[in-house]
Amino acid sequence: MIYSEKVMEHFQNPRNVGVIKDADGVGEVGNPVCGDMMTFYIKVKDNRLVDVKFQTFGCGAAIAVSSMVSEMAIGKTLEEALKITNDMIAEELGGLPKNKLHCSNLGADALHAAIMDYKRKQEERKAAGEKEEKGKEEAPTAEEAACCCPYCEGPLEGLENYCTQCQVELVECPRCHHYTKKGEATCANCGAELAG
């Protein structure tokens, strides 16, 4: 078997599968082109994740990662949950095959995206409450910026400006720190102009 016992156990009995209809935050990452797609739903109370559910289209590793992420996240504060990394997920699962490590990135990204979605909604509510119409176009924070290839979601190991998976050269956006294919005029994430 290519997977650890823990991965197989989570794959066979995934925890927290489903949709939260009135979720406080939703995070969707990946696409079928690179193989996997994950949607995370969160419920937040007093700054804590009281419920996390997910749906995943993908391989055994992607399903096990989603299940593990949901289990790790429930009960944590938002700050704690944002500190969950792909390495922690892979470690909790007893390791992942090398070519499946990107699944753990995807899991962390999906959870973080759901939290950021929640935060954004909170801010919008606050702004609406204060009836302040500040022209809001904040650059996404560096924490949001992915350290993985935006095209295949694969990890950028060592060579940060080159994805070995897709074999494309990447440039980092000075504004949001996301990566975009070299030669593009604007950042694929925030639309900022790219030098060169």
Next chain:
Amino acid sequence: MKRVYLDHIAGTPIRPEVLEAMLPFLQDKYGNAQSLHREGQEAAAALEEAREKVASLIGCQPAEIYFMSSGSEANNFAIKGLALARKDKGRHLVVSAIEHQSVLHAAKFLEKLGFETTLVPVDRFGKVDPEDVRRSLRRDTVLVSVMLANSEVGTIQPVKEIAAVCRENNIPVHTDAVAACGNIKVDVNELGVDALSLAGHQFYGPKGAAALFLRKGTRILPLIDGGIQEGGRRAGTEDVAAIVGLGKAAEIARREMDTWAAALRPLRDYLLRELPARIPHVIVTGHPQDRLPHHASFCVEFIEGEAMLLNLDMKGFAASSGSACTSRALKASHVLLAMGLDHAIAQGSIVFSLVNGVTQEDIDALLAVFPPVVERLRKMSPLYTQFLEGKKA
């Protein structure tokens, strides 16, 4: 738990007679076929006997058979060897878009040496139109290669018609018959090809034993230089046991393949009909009629192949898939994409390829086990949720 093996395309079980024929050459008959002593000559005689058997499987002369270590080696030898031998005449290759990677990557290698490749498209059933091959030919085309049958979708190509087009233009043609040979009738003269690859593990022979048919008088450059084995065209001490196994398997296949096909075809048809009837949103991939007799392939929408394989494996069924996640390269099947399927659907690829001995009960068991697996995975799938919501709206 009973295991039901439905992964013929990855490799068949070995026939007991094949193993029996091989064993002496792993034990007492250890001579090197190039040696002049009695032990060596015994091995040499066994090789020649195997050569005759493989030759009669495909209707060629024994001297036109070159033993190889795998189908991939045979394909590499054919593509690189034939193209490089004719590089003074031109540097253009024509191959189909759904060839095995051992053909496509060999062509890529030649591109680094200055060759150009034209990929001939396929229709939605995975079939090449011989007229498309004709249109892609140039004055500097030195080789055409189109596979006889595709292992992922089972489609059988009109190689005879394609070879006729090439013959008119005096261009050598190779066919990768690895998935086909030993399962359907293959005759090199009827097909009119100049080179053909075959491999033993596709018809109940051992892995590591394959052959390239090369029509007499065809020029080729060797991949492996060294001694005088295989007429100097493939150096290296022969794996006598594996080759003897290949010969035995060829002998049996020639005699029995019609019986095998007659037994497996109705089961395949039953599976092709019943699976989409029992599970909604399942597409049959490949050609409905012109396909390998043991081959049933599908795409199950909204879910991914590896997850299906793992579940089936736990329930005792061995199958395969062309999904990106099952491939180590994490790329979706180039075959399914070439047939015009989109990435999400190609990800749901699943292939059941039947081997001798599979019964109606086995297929019924699969048909009982599979729908709940699909349902479980769909419940987890955001694509399925999106689909259901789209239907509601």
